[in-house]
Amino acid sequence: MNRPIAIHDGAREGEALREGEAPAEPTMKAARLYAARDVRIEDIPRPRLGPGEALIRVRAISICPSDWRMYVDGHAGGVVPERPIVQGHEFAGDVVELGAGCPDGGPIATGIRVAVEPSWPCGHCDMCVAGRGNICRHVRFPSFPPVDGALAEYIACPISALAALPDHVPYERGALAEPLGVSMHAVRLADPTPGASVCILGAGVIGIGCMLLIGRRGCGAITVVEPIEDRRSLPAGAGVRSVPSMEQLLSEGFEADIVLECSGDSRALDQAVRLAKPGGRIVVVGIPRDERITFDMSVARRRELTVIFSRRSHETIVEAVRLMATGEVDLSALPMAMYPLEETEAALCLTGAPGRFLRAVVTP
Numbered sequence: 001m002n003r004p005i006a007i008h009d010g011a012r013e014g015e016a017l018r019e020g021e022a023p024a025e026p027t028m029k030a031a032r033l034y035a036a037r038d039v040r041i042e043d044i045p046r047p048r049l050g051p052g053e054a055l056i057r058v059r060a061i062s063i064c065p066s067d068w069r070m071y072v073d074g075h076a077g078g079v080v081p082e083r084p085i086v087q088g089h090e091f092a093g094d095v096v097e098l099g100a101g102c103p104d105g106g107p108i109a110t111g112i113r114v115a116v117e118p119s120w121p122c123g124h125c126d127m128c129v130a131g132r133g134n135i136c137r138h139v140r141f142p143s144f145p146p147v148d149g150a151l152a153e154y155i156a157c158p159i160s161a162l163a164a165l166p167d168h169v170p171y172e173r174g175a176l177a178e179p180l181g182v183s184m185h186a187v188r189l190a191d192p193t194p195g196a197s198v199c200i201l202g203a204g205v206i207g208i209g210c211m212l213l214i215g216r217r218g219c220g221a222i223t224v225v226e227p228i229e230d231r232r233s234l235p236a237g238a239g240v241r242s243v244p245s246m247e248q249l250l251s252e253g254f255e256a257d258i259v260l261e262c263s264g265d266s267r268a269l270d271q272a273v274r275l276a277k278p279g280g281r282i283v284v285v286g287i288p289r290d291e292r293i294t295f296d297m298s299v300a301r302r303r304e305l306t307v308i309f310s311r312r313s314h315e316t317i318v319e320a321v322r323l324m325a326t327g328e329v330d331l332s333a334l335p336m337a338m339y340p341l342e343e344t345e346a347a348l349c350l351t352g353a354p355g356r357f358l359r360a361v362v363t364p
């Protein structure tokens with residue numbers, strides 16, 4: 001799937017300036033993915049605002065493992081961009097301009113700091129009408145082709161996707177409101193009852209978010225499986241046990257009412273099936289690199305397991321920002337590495353070599 005990304009003739013939006021050409025409109029710097037492992041920093045036109053949109057001066061973009069996968073594969077889950085694409089969907093910044101139909105002076109005004117929910121549903125299809133905008137049939141998601149993402153100086157966003165970010169929350173933490181929203185949606189689907197035991201596979205940002213959210217709900221024992229030692233020692237909270245491997249748990253006869261798969265490992269669903277109690281529930285949040293994975297069907301069927309696939313986040317941004325701002329969910333200790341926009345490729349590569357840093361953050 002490592003085809004180079006074709007450039008449409010006459011594509012206006014996001015078109016690079018030719019040398020010597022006078023810019024007809026305001027430009028901005030952006031990191032654009034041309035093909036697998038080919039990111040170029042370029043001057044491109046600033047996005048134009050549509051009705052109901054705000055122009056955001058981007059201050060911090062946290063690089064998601066899905067960004068890294070698209071960077072190395074040149075496609076997003078089989079969807080190949082038809083023109084060079086700007087990646088990045090976890091971000092925070094300042095509102096600098098409002099489009100038609102946006103009341104200035106309301107909660108979203110020019111000059112305020114914001115975090116962004118990057119899932120933009122159409123509002124009209126059957127899924128949206130049913131209140132499930134995250135699986136909208138026409139959802140737009142910045143960084144998923146053909147919608148440009150936030151690895152740039154500016155991005156246009158629907159004002160309905162914005163949440164005011166209090167001054168004491170730094171932009172790079174505000175960028176984590178999106179992954180925290182992903183954890184919130186997954187925990188909503190898991191719906192643990194009081195006393196339920198929970199096993200979380202993977203202590204990345206999403207897994208840690210799930211762990212902290214479940215801890216707040218006062219469930220039973222929480223067990224985290226994470227092979228990277230530095231991550232096992234991250235803020236765990238009282239009563240959380242971390243182990244390096246599933247094999248250790250299986251040898252103890254361990255099982256959990258709920259298993260949250262947050263690692264994105266292709267073998268993880270098979271592991272989750274073995275770790276779940278009969279009648280248990282598995283929520284799959286991690287995105288494996290392999291398009292097809294296998295799991296032990298006999299174990300899953302005999303245990304009559306419920307497997308739920310979780311898709312992004314849904315109307316979580318305001319609550320995610322509130323939880324972070326009040327410290328009810330404290331992500332402030334997660335180690336992050338900072339990069340200028342020019343070093344976007346280094347930030348992507350750090351993301352592909354998971355270690356001590358939980359996120360690489362680009363500050364344009």
Ligand SMILES: [Zn+2]
Nearest residue numbers: 064066090179
């Ligand atoms: Zn993400």
Ligand SMILES: [Zn+2]
Nearest residue numbers: 122125128136
């Ligand atoms: Zn829709």
